Amino acid sequence: xxxxxxxxxxxxxxxxxxxxxxxVDEIGYxxxxxxxxxxxxxxxxxIAATGLPARVAESLKAAGVDHALYDQVHCEPTxxxxxxxxxxxxxxxxxxxxxxYVAVGGGxxxxxxxxxxxxxxxxxxxxxxxxxxxxxxxxxSKPTRPLVAVPTTAGTGSESTPVCVLDILGxxxxxxxxxxxxxxxxxxxDPLVTLSLPAAVTAAAGMDIVCHALESYTAxxxxxFLRHTAETRVAYNGSNPVSDVWAEKxxxxxxxxxxxxxxxxxxxxxxxxxxxxxxxxxxxxxxxGVHIPHACAYPIAGMVRDYRPAGYDADxxxxxxxxxxxxxxxxxxxxxxxxxxxxxxxxxxLLSGDPEPDxxxxxxxxxxxxxxxxxxxxxxxxxxxxxxxxxVEALVEGTLKQQRLLNVSPRTPTADDxxxxxxSSMENW
Amino acid sequence: xxxxxxxxxxxxxxxxxxxxxxxVDEIGYxxxxxxxxxxxxxxxxxIAATGLPARVAESLKAAGVDHALYDQVHCEPTxxxxxxxxxxxxxxxxxxxxxxYVAVGGGxxxxxxxxxxxxxxxxxxxxxxxxxxxxxxxxxSKPTRPLVAVPTTAGTGSESTPVCVLDILGxxxxxxxxxxxxxxxxxxxDPLVTLSLPAAVTAAAGMDIVCHALESYTAxxxxxFLRHTAETRVAYNGSNPVSDVWAEKxxxxxxxxxxxxxxxxxxxxxxxxxxxxxxxxxxxxxxxGVHIPHACAYPIAGMVRDYRPAGYDADxxxxxxxxxxxxxxxxxxxxxxxxxxxxxxxxxxLLSGDPEPDxxxxxxxxxxxxxxxxxxxxxxxxxxxxxxxxxVEALVEGTLKQQRLLNVSPRTPTADDxxxxxxSSMENW
Numbered sequence: 091x092x093x094x095x096x097x098x099x100x101x102x103x104x105x106x107x108x109x110x111x112x113x114v115d116e117i118g119y120x121x122x123x124x125x126x127x128x129x130x131x132x133x134x135x136x137i138a139a140t141g142l143p144a145r146v147a148e149s150l151k152a153a154g155v156d157h158a159l160y161d162q163v164h165c166e167p168t169x170x171x172x173x174x175x176x177x178x179x180x181x182x183x184x185x186x187x188x189x190x191y192v193a194v195g196g197g198x199x200x201x202x203x204x205x206x207x208x209x210x211x212x213x214x215x216x217x218x219x220x221x222x223x224x225x226x227x228x229x230x231s232k233p234t235r236p237l238v239a240v241p242t243t244a245g246t247g248s249e250s251t252p253v254c255v256l257d258i259l260g261x262x263x264x265x266x267x268x269x270x271x272x273x274x275x276x277x278x279x280d281p282l283v284t285l286s287l288p289a290a291v292t293a294a295a296g297m298d299i300v301c302h303a304l305e306s307y308t309a310x311x312x313x314x315f316l317r318h319t320a321e322t323r324v325a326y327n328g329s330n331p332v333s334d335v336w337a338e339k340x341x342x343x344x345x346x347x348x349x350x351x352x353x354x355x356x357x358x359x360x361x362x363x364x365x366x367x368x369x370x371x372x373x374x375x376x377x378x379g380v381h382i383p384h385a386c387a388y389p390i391a392g393m394v395r396d397y398r399p400a401g402y403d404a405d406x407x408x409x410x411x412x413x414x415x416x417x418x419x420x421x422x423x424x425x426x427x428x429x430x431x432x433x434x435x436x437x438x439x440l441l442s443g444d445p446e447p448d449x450x451x452x453x454x455x456x457x458x459x460x461x462x463x464x465x466x467x468x469x470x471x472x473x474x475x476x477x478x479x480x481x482v483e484a485l486v487e488g489t490l491k492q493q494r495l496l497n498v499s500p501r502t503p504t505a506d507d508x509x510x511x512x513x514s515s516m517e518n519w
Numbered sequence: 520x521x522x523x524x525x526x527x528x529x530x531x532x533x534x535x536x537x538x539x540x541x542x543v544d545e546i547g548y549x550x551x552x553x554x555x556x557x558x559x560x561x562x563x564x565x566i567a568a569t570g571l572p573a574r575v576a577e578s579l580k581a582a583g584v585d586h587a588l589y590d591q592v593h594c595e596p597t598x599x600x601x602x603x604x605x606x607x608x609x610x611x612x613x614x615x616x617x618x619x620y621v622a623v624g625g626g627x628x629x630x631x632x633x634x635x636x637x638x639x640x641x642x643x644x645x646x647x648x649x650x651x652x653x654x655x656x657x658x659x660s661k662p663t664r665p666l667v668a669v670p671t672t673a674g675t676g677s678e679s680t681p682v683c684v685l686d687i688l689g690x691x692x693x694x695x696x697x698x699x700x701x702x703x704x705x706x707x708x709d710p711l712v713t714l715s716l717p718a719a720v721t722a723a724a725g726m727d728i729v730c731h732a733l734e735s736y737t738a739x740x741x742x743x744f745l746r747h748t749a750e751t752r753v754a755y756n757g758s759n760p761v762s763d764v765w766a767e768k769x770x771x772x773x774x775x776x777x778x779x780x781x782x783x784x785x786x787x788x789x790x791x792x793x794x795x796x797x798x799x800x801x802x803x804x805x806x807x808g809v810h811i812p813h814a815c816a817y818p819i820a821g822m823v824r825d826y827r828p829a830g831y832d833a834d835x836x837x838x839x840x841x842x843x844x845x846x847x848x849x850x851x852x853x854x855x856x857x858x859x860x861x862x863x864x865x866x867x868x869l870l871s872g873d874p875e876p877d878x879x880x881x882x883x884x885x886x887x888x889x890x891x892x893x894x895x896x897x898x899x900x901x902x903x904x905x906x907x908x909x910x911v912e913a914l915v916e917g918t919l920k921q922q923r924l925l926n927v928s929p930r931t932p933t934a935d936d937x938x939x940x941x942x943s944s945m946e947n948w
Contacts, residue, residue, distance in 0.1 A: 097539075098539045098540040098541050099537060099538065099539035099540070099541055099542045099545075100537075100538055100539060101535065101536065101537050101538070102535065102536040102538065103534075103535035103536065104533070105532075106530065106531065106532035106699075107530065107531040107532065107761070108528060108529075108530050109528065109529055109530075109531070109759075109761075110526075110527045110528035110529060111527045111528070112527050112528055113528045116528075116748075116749035118749075119749035119750065120749065125662075233554075270535075319545075320545035320547075320548035320549065321548065331795055332536070332538075332799075335764060335765075335768050335799075336764075339764050366760055370764075
């Protein structure tokens with residue numbers, strides 16, 4: 091097959107899953123079954139206050155698994171917060187060390203656990219492992235330890251993926267660490283733990299699911315890349331038959347339950363659908379990749395000045411990841427539409443739940459997105475989170491650093507294209 | 520949640536996947552990446568003759584992985600063939616031993632590799648691990664070694680599952696060994712290796728896919744079981760939202776490409792669809808389970824007298840697994856139809872590729888099956904493989920031993936029900 095110029099192979103992986111109301115109560119058994127005897131439980135102060143990590147600790151104890159708790163995970167991890175977490179983990183490890191990790195939280199917590207696991211096993215500094223060209227892109231030198239993820243938001247899908255996303259403070263840029271050994275060995279997904287999520291968090295996290303599904307579904311097909319060798323294969327294959335299945339399924343669940351999960355947060359069926367959608371979208375995009383909206387989100391989040399999102403308990407300016415990825419999505423999908431109109435139209439139908447939506451085909455997906463974002467209270471555009479036209483140049487520059495993501499776009503944007511996307515995303519309605 | 524009487528949780532797992540034409544050429548890299556340095560390659564004489572195991576060996580050698588070859592895997596493994604394979608593996612291991620396995624073949628080869636892996640690591644006899652009540656149902660006492668599966672038929676999906684199926688010769692019964700640690704750590708699925716499969720093998724193996732998809736799709740829903748504890752969870756959860764997705768996708772691919780893969784074996788697109796269907800169905804049924812058609816297949820295969828399938832190079836009487844599972848399927852789905860008419864009708868539409876097939880709803884799935892089986896040359900029924908009405912009692916008795924499978928049936932069959940299914944399956948057309 092080496093005479094083929096274009097790719098014919100894709101890879102796919104996802105961790106084993108335990109899904110459903112009550113799943114989290116079995117975590118002690120599941121951790122013990124992995125042969126793990128002493129774990130570090132990672133969480134953040136908000137989740138710690140809900141009592142969930144204490145319930146996890148009880149279950150671990152009952153199963154004979156020793157644990158220590160780190161409850162100071164930083165919302166939207168930074169290189170500094172990851173270094174701090176790794177240092178504290180090292181202190182907590184003591185002489186016996188940890189032989190596993192349990193992450194109880196949203197994407198920030200799970201990603202922090204991935205980094206702590208990596209740094210505790212392979213050593214070195216965070217920047218050694220951050221993707222090139224931002225970091226040195228080094229592969230782990232040692233096997234990681236088993237990490238069990240208990241997501242508490244329906245959003246990131248980090249429980250399914252081999253990626254850790256972080257802000258590099260000195261460079262004002264977001265980047266990631268990506269390696270198969272970062273993937274959790276088990277995802278325990280329990281919709282009950284999301285019942286008390288505030289509406290604003292449900293809305294933002296849910297938009298992350300929407301973008302994961304839409305971006306992986308519209309990503310450059312894996313067959314359009316130049317042929318890799320075994321050594322040069324990347325985590326993000328482009329869209330493929332397996333990721334397509336999961337993206338479509340996630341969009342179907344979103345259409346059915348997203349608005350209701352935001353507006354009637356105690357509806358367990360809607361919460362279950364959203365947890366399933368997050369997991370399914372993670373099983374898709376974790377292998378296919380995401381593109382322009384996620385690439386644009388990185389500078390939006392990294393360059394934040396004084397925006398403080400309603401409904402978040404943030405002690406500093408921040409744009410929640412789910413907000414930042416959605417703000418440029420309508421314009422981005424208008425830009426990628428010509429690469430595969432049929433696929434964009436089908437995505438719009440799935441997302442809107444309307445097999446025959448009105449309007450010109452190119453406007454259907456942007457239209458479905460805007461209708462959803464308005465209904466659930468997402469900011470109206472890039473302007474609403476504090477940016478103006480004179481920020482566009484810097485935003486474009488930050489976006490162009492995300493080559494790993496832009497590489498998966500079905501249409502390669504120039505700086506001018508990205509400028510246009512940002513400018514037309516100032517106010518989506 | 521412990522006050523709920525019925526189940527609210529399901530589990531799901533599948534190995535990482537490398538899929539596509541040319542995937543097998545990278546196997547040396549993939550095995551080396553697992554940290555494995557000396558592997559046993561298992562295959563059967565027919566596959567060995569195609570040269571594929573030699574290609575695998577070359578790739579291993581180029582990646583610095585030492586190997587030994589066992590090319591005498593028995594078609595449809597037995598307790599005796601597994602003991603023999605484990606003994607030979609032990610001889611070949613020598614002083615250095617193996618730290619991994621590569622299975623190159625159909626379900627028989629992959630299942631044999633699972634058993635060799637288990638017996639080489641945990642010791643003991645095959646019957647110690649065979650599911651109760653046939654065997655002792657013991658769990659492995661030691662971790663297994665990495666097993667990489669390279670399926671050469673589009674059928675069993677064994678590359679995705681934690682199950683090894685075998686004939687117990689002394690008891691004239693088929694049974695299985697089932698444990699998560701039996702699951703391959705990587706499935707390398709390359710449609711090119713199926714291009715030369717004979718039509719009869721393509722047809723039978725493909726019917727195994729069809730039954731995996733249909734049986735898991737119609738299986739008792741996981742929510743209908745009494746609530747498990749962490750300790751009592753079983754591999755076969757019943758149908759669930761994840762297995763449903765895989766089953767539906769497999770049926771869609773089958774509708775598009777099964778007949779063409781049999782009739783125009785060199786069509787790479789059809790072969791790719793069948794490989795994907797097999798893998799997808801495996802990712803579904805490996806977690807949901809299979810029921811009546813598979814349970815009935817066990818005595819059909821175990822009690823064979825002198826049937827020798829056309830197109831197979833069998834030196835003894837045997838009913839290929841894919842034939843034996845399909846012979847009672849039309850009658851079995853007629854029996855289960857009332858438990859969920861809508862789901863049976865939808866399955867029929869997916870399998871036939873016809874959204875609005877003719878005929879009474881209860882007959883649509885049996886009708887779609889019979890039409891397919893006739894087109895691809897499957898025997899017309901249980902009579903065509905050598906059984907008559909006076910065998911029904913023994914066939915029913917053998918079927919009733921498969922409680923692990925019957926437990927997943929959406930409608931529990933009595934002995935009389937099974938007798939009716941066998942009698943009406945003597946001639947499906």
